[in-house]
Amino acid sequence: MTSRPSRPRDRGIPEATVARLPLYLRALQGLSERGIPTVSSGELAAATGVNSAKLRKDLSHLGSYGTRGVGYDVEYLIYQISRELGLTQDWSVAIIGVGNLGRALANYGGFGTRGFRIAALLDAAPEVVGRRVAGLTVRHIDSLEDVVSNEDVSIGVIATPAKAAQGVCDRLIAVGVTSILNFAPVVLNVPDHVDVRKVDLSIELQILAFHEQRKSAGRQGSDWVDVLDA
Amino acid sequence: MTSRPSRPRDRGIPEATVARLPLYLRALQGLSERGIPTVSSGELAAATGVNSAKLRKDLSHLGSYGTRGVGYDVEYLIYQISRELGLTQDWSVAIIGVGNLGRALANYGGFGTRGFRIAALLDAAPEVVGRRVAGLTVRHIDSLEDVVSNEDVSIGVIATPAKAAQGVCDRLIAVGVTSILNFAPVVLNVPDHVDVRKVDLSIELQILAFHEQRKSAGRQGSDWVDVLDA
DNA sequence: GAATGTGAATGTATTCACAGCT
DNA sequence: AGCTGTGAATACATTCACATTC
Structure with missing residues (x-):
């Protein structure tokens, strides 16, 4: 369908x-730094x-975007992928929960390969609020709504304890955040849009x-389980 | 094939x-704690x-493992899934790289829902080696081989800077580690077995x-790109 | 009646293999 | 000659829908 001639791309990338x-993108950036102009x-x-x-x-x-017989132009492909991923604009990120993990995330210097800026760090604990972390002053969670509006936050990173995660998530959504990266070990309930x-260490x-067990259990590998079940 | 009557399960779970x-498993454990005996x-x-x-x-x-008309027995299912995942035995984990992230991982108390124990923390930086983190003394990376053998480490967690990751990975594999969780933003080269x-924040x-961009670009949605390309 | 377990149908992703361009 | 771009083939995963069992 839609046999229009110069239709450069399809919306709906798998x-x-x-x-x-x-x-x-990351690999291409490595090639670019080494001055390599094309890649197959x-x-x-x-x-x-x-x-x-x-x-x-x-x-x-x-x-x-490739050239048959040659390959891909590194710089051009970097540009095209960046644009497709939306990295030609900057996205503001708020990190909620400034415990060990939140601090680690905040200090993760090469925050993406640019394209992202940490707009705010938020926490509920009085002993954390007001501290400076990674060049930012930690603000109280109560200012979440203000921060999201004022700083135009579009991505929320939840690094709170499990119990607090859904509540924070709801509040983010209520102020219009539609992209969430969740480090808390819970399944968040969110509307379709x-x-x-999620990033989950224990999973x-x-x-x-699971795979390690398979590897070590290589010997007879089939029937010891039946014995247990019997 | 293999129409043997009481064959309880198939190796080769997708x-x-x-x-x-x-x-x-996590959801079931929640139900268990609340004393709920069965679940549909x-x-x-x-x-x-x-x-x-x-x-x-x-x-x-x-x-x-279910009962038609009733559902699944919570405790029994917990046991079966735990066993399948290999959580009825304990796995020793070594964390390599004790920066912000390594410390966050080490302190992540509910390390899985049991089944895992942190056997060692390793780092190369003199100012970190010897410190106590999460109840363990950080050891020098040079003792990696000893630690893996003596503590019977089967899972290596790489939380080093990108540059160091492949080297650490190679050393882990050389001493027989066959399961690796990589937090460094690099593609690790490893043999098939x-x-x-990987866990990669920036990805x-x-x-x-990408999705956020799609959502905000909802207006005409098709041809502005062609203009750019022209 | 209620809920499992599973064939069949559908959808999604990967891989092959080669025509087509440079 | 070399390498891209892509139909066709295959593999994997999800969902439907219902016969089966308790």
């Missing part, structure tokens, strides 16, 4: 592709650990444990 | 299922934000930015 674009799908695939056909298909969703991504460890 | 089991797929699905048919299919990969999972933010 989610799996979106998740890999930042990876390509094979090389970029090797640098990012993906299959080269997959990489080409991913890039083809953005448009036709809100995107939540990652458990997935690793 | 990866997508494995990634959700920890979620179910619908209830558990609601608590974890998944579709109930998906949940049932996931659980069916472990075996047939090693599992790596998560970029994925959110």
Whole structure:
């Protein structure tokens, strides 16, 4: 359908592709720093650990930015991916919860590869509020609504204890935040128009444990379980 | 194939299922604490934000542990999922890199829901080595090989700067570690038998930015890009 | 009646393999 | 000759819908 001739790209990039674009971007930035002008799908695939056909298909969703027989222009591709990811503008981020993790996040210097700026740090604990962390003064959680409006925060990072997370999440959504990165080990309840991504240490460890167990259980590998069940 | 009558489960649980089991487990533990004895797929699905048919299919990969017309026994299911994930044994974890993030990880009290124990903290910086963090004395990275052997470490957590990550990774693998959780923003090169999972703040933010951009660009939504390209 | 477990249908992602451009 | 871009084939994952069991 829609056989319009110069239709450079399709809206609706597959989610799996979106998740890999930042990876390509980082690798390309490395190449750029080393002054390398062009790269083939094979090389970029090797640098990012993906299959080269997959990489080409991913890039083809953005448009036709390669040159057959040559490869991709590094700078041009950096620009195109950055634009697609929305990194040509700056996004303001608020970090809620300034415990160990919140501090670690705030101090994570190369905050993304630019494109993001920490607009505020918020916490509820009196002994933390007012402290300076990563060049910012920690503000009280009660000013969340003000901060989001005034600083035009579009991404909220939740680094609170599990119990506080849903409440913070609700408040963020109520003031119009629609993108949330959640480090608290809870499933957040949000309306459809809100995107939540979660980072969960214990889930990652458990997935690793699953595979580790498989590896160590290589011996007879099938029936000891039946015994337990019997 | 293999129509053996009482074959309780199939080895080879889909990866997508494995990634959700920890979620179910956490929700079940919550129910357990509240003294709730049984749960239906619908209830558990609601608590974890998944579709109930998906949940049932996931659980069916472990075996047939539900009761039609009733639901699942909470305690029994906790046990079965724990066992499947390998949480009935304890796994020793070494954290390499004791900067802000490493400290945050070390202090993350509920380290998983048990099943994991931090066996060692390692760092290269003289000003960190010897310090006590989260009840452990930080050891020098040179003792990595000793620590892994003596403490029987099976999971390595890399929380070093990007430059150091591949080197640390290689050393872990050389002493037999086959499960790695990587927080450094680099693609680690590892042999096939090693599992790596990565947690990458800037990738998560970029994925959110992509969707955020889509949401804010709702107006004409198709052709302004062509103008730029022309 | 209520809820599981699962074939069948659908949707999404990866990989192959090669036509087409430079 | 080399490498992209992409249909076709395959693999994986989700969802539907219902027969089966308690």
